[in-house]
Amino acid sequence: MCGIAGAVGLKDISNVLFDGIRNLEYRGYDSCGVALMNGKGIVVKKNVGGVGDVYQKENILRHTSHMGIAHTRWATHGQVTRNNTHPFLSCDNNFAVIHNGIISNHLELKNRLQKEGHRFLSDTDTEVIPHLLENAYKKTGNVEASLLQTLKQLEGTFAMAFISNYEPDQLYCAKRESPLLLGIGDEVKFIGSDFNAFIDHTKNAVIIDDDEYAILSKDSYIVKNFVTREEVNKPITRMEWDSETSKKGGYPHYMLKEIYEQPQTVLNAMEVEEKTIDGLVSMIHKSKNAQLVGVGTTYYVTMYANYIFSSLAGRYIPAISSDEFVSLSPVSKDSFVLAASQSGETYDTIAALKHAKAKGAKTGAIVNVMGSTLSRMVDCPVLQGSGPEICVISTKAALAQMILLTRTALKLGVKNKSLTQKKYDGYMESLKSLPGIIESILNERSGFIHRIAHKHRNVKHWLYLGRGMYYPIALESALKMKEVAYVHAEGMPCGFLKHGTLAMIDSDINSIVFVPPSSEKVLYESTLASVAEIRARDGYVLGIHFDEGNRTQDLYSEELILPPVPPVIAPLIQMVIAQLFAYFTATSLKRNVDKPRSLAKSVTVG
Numbered sequence: 001m002c003g004i005a006g007a008v009g010l011k012d013i014s015n016v017l018f019d020g021i022r023n024l025e026y027r028g029y030d031s032c033g034v035a036l037m038n039g040k041g042i043v044v045k046k047n048v049g050g051v052g053d054v055y056q057k058e059n060i061l062r063h064t065s066h067m068g069i070a071h072t073r074w075a076t077h078g079q080v081t082r083n084n085t086h087p088f089l090s091c092d093n094n095f096a097v098i099h100n101g102i103i104s105n106h107l108e109l110k111n112r113l114q115k116e117g118h119r120f121l122s123d124t125d126t127e128v129i130p131h132l133l134e135n136a137y138k139k140t141g142n143v144e145a146s147l148l149q150t151l152k153q154l155e156g157t158f159a160m161a162f163i164s165n166y167e168p169d170q171l172y173c174a175k176r177e178s179p180l181l182l183g184i185g186d187e188v189k190f191i192g193s194d195f196n197a198f199i200d201h202t203k204n205a206v207i208i209d210d211d212e213y214a215i216l217s218k219d220s221y222i223v224k225n226f227v228t229r230e231e232v233n234k235p236i237t238r239m240e241w242d243s244e245t246s247k248k249g250g251y252p253h254y255m256l257k258e259i260y261e262q263p264q265t266v267l268n269a270m271e272v273e274e275k276t277i278d279g280l281v282s283m284i285h286k287s288k289n290a291q292l293v294g295v296g297t298t299y300y301v302t303m304y305a306n307y308i309f310s311s312l313a314g315r316y317i318p319a320i321s322s323d324e325f326v327s328l329s330p331v332s333k334d335s336f337v338l339a340a341s342q343s344g345e346t347y348d349t350i351a352a353l354k355h356a357k358a359k360g361a362k363t364g365a366i367v368n369v370m371g372s373t374l375s376r377m378v379d380c381p382v383l384q385g386s387g388p389e390i391c392v393i394s395t396k397a398a399l400a401q402m403i404l405l406t407r408t409a410l411k412l413g414v415k416n417k418s419l420t421q422k423k424y425d426g427y428m429e430s431l432k433s434l435p436g437i438i439e440s441i442l443n444e445r446s447g448f449i450h451r452i453a454h455k456h457r458n459v460k461h462w463l464y465l466g467r468g469m470y471y472p473i474a475l476e477s478a479l480k481m482k483e484v485a486y487v488h489a490e491g492m493p494c495g496f497l498k499h500g501t502l503a504m505i506d507s508d509i510n511s512i513v514f515v516p517p518s519s520e521k522v523l524y525e526s527t528l529a530s531v532a533e534i535r536a537r538d539g540y541v542l543g544i545h546f547d548e549g550n551r552t553q554d555l556y557s558e559e560l561i562l563p564p565v566p567p568v569i570a571p572l573i574q575m576v577i578a579q580l581f582a583y584f585t586a587t588s589l590k591r592n593v594d595k596p597r598s599l600a601k602s603v604t605v606g
């Protein structure tokens with residue numbers, strides 16, 4: 001879950017690589033480095049810190065070069081140190097390598113290489129690769145053959161790239177399970193762990209599949225399979241995102257920009273073609289046993305969908321966290337497993353779907369990144385069209401997934417006759433009103449949310465409470481608070497309070513309660529009963545509700561009153577409020593909002 005960039009063919013490669021890995025910083029950002037080919041051989045510059053810092057510290061832009069590779073790291077094997085930063089060199093300095101993924105047999109390989117006299121400078125798994133290349137070159141005298149010999153010895157997952165003094169105009173890369181793309185310009189070629197690595201230079205990409213490697217030079221590229229050794233004819237995919245949509249556009253953080261983009265994200269999700277939704281509906285309808293998977297935020301998205309499918313389509317479709325799927329799911333050839341994933345590269349979700357496929361299940365995925373591993377491995381891919389989500393924290397992508405899953409549930413409801421066409425039309429009208437409502441709420445309420453968040457910035461513990469479909473909203477909102485503000489927040493169903501948690505209520509713990517519209521009588525009243533339980537113990541409650549002026553007593557300690565909205569969109573609006581609340585708490589605490597600690601955008605390791 002690091003970022004890889006590489007380029008061959010331009011005079012100012014260090015600059016190009018700077019943009020490339022800076023655009024990839026969301027994948028990992030504790031250290032970074034480059035290897036550049038200059039007239040005299042390979043120059044490696046690397047250090048700990050973000051891309052901007054390291055470029056400055058190491059004065060990297062001073063180095064001119066026509067070819068190079070770069071890497072931004074999120075530590076998995078070995079501490080965050082300069083020595084553990086990619087690229088890594090072979091002992092003879094003739095190969096420089098960068099790598100994403102995990103070489104699972106690295107200890108065994110390292111032992112053997114050390115016995116043969118190779119000197120290791122890092123604790124990483126990656127460093128075995130340049131030494132293996134060096135060994136192989138001594139035997140074969142050929143760079144491509146050395147790559148093939150090396151790949152044969154590697155177990156685990158990799159997207160790797162290297163440059164070599166033996167072929168100073170050729171860039172090599174190979175992939176198994178970790179994402180890798182080529183960018184095809186006229187007189188320049190790129191590599192990247194995703195499209196952002198070369199978004200500023202070309203929209204033409206070639207998606208490298210598992211067991212493939214590529215050799216790139218200024219004017220040409222070739223892709224081959226390293227198992228069959230045959231050349232593979234790869235189509236060029238045109239990526240529609242441009243670098244402008246990837247930039248901050250005047251917002252102080254991507255997180256805020258992406259929260260404010262949600263009206264558009266919802267519109268895009270509403271525009272996903274009917275026939276695509278019908279494809280999912282028919283898969284679910286035909287299957288005896290449908291299941292939902294996701295992890296982190298996308299698990300909460302699927303939990304939300306679990307409620308939506310039950311209430312709108314009368315169909316119980318359990319949500320299982322991807323990392324638990326293999327242990328828990330009774331998946332079989334009668335199953336349909338539908339995943340949600342922003343990146344489409346999350347290891348746990350891919351592993352869950354691989355397991356499902358191996359058992360003969362049909363699979364589907366709602367993903368945001370075109371050409372991602374998940375989008376290519378499932379029977380029924382749905383591209384959510386939310387545009388690049390750069391902030392590590394997921395906001396707009398999650399909301400779009402909820403919209404698409406709601407649309408699917410509504411259509412399923414009509415198909416299995418638990419919803420009339422009239423009701424379906426009514427719900428669709430409500431969904432269509434969501435962008436306008438989010439827009440006005442963001443414009444009118446963000447000042448208030450900012451003030452409340454700032455006032456409570458030093459609160460150490462929050463309980464996030466909701467009932468029914470507001471429960472996954474509470475879980476997701478608590479996760480936002482934890483991951484961006486590093487403040488303890490626990491999501492919980494309101495009903496749990498009186499089974500133990502009420503004992504925690506005192507002046508050190510604040511609660512946020514997601515209150516449904518009063519038209520949802522049963523949910524509404526039972527939620528208010530929980531509010532009363534907390535208030536009776538002098539607990540603080542921030543109520544987020546839709547009760548404009550129709551209440552007499554002072555129920556909450558503080559309240560955020562929203563305009564009345566249709567129940568089907570009410571939880572989604574509250575989720576947007578909670579995103580802003582987490583954002584403003586994080587900015588008040590001076591957190592690194594777009595790159596919070598210990599989280600990477602696509603978690604491609606298990």
Ligand code: F6R
Pocket residue numbers: 295296297298340341342343344345346349392393394395483601602603
């Ligand atoms: C939270 C967050 C993570 C991701 C999770 C799955 O804001 O971003 O919890 O939701 O790592 O990622 P995707 O959706 O890319 O599969």
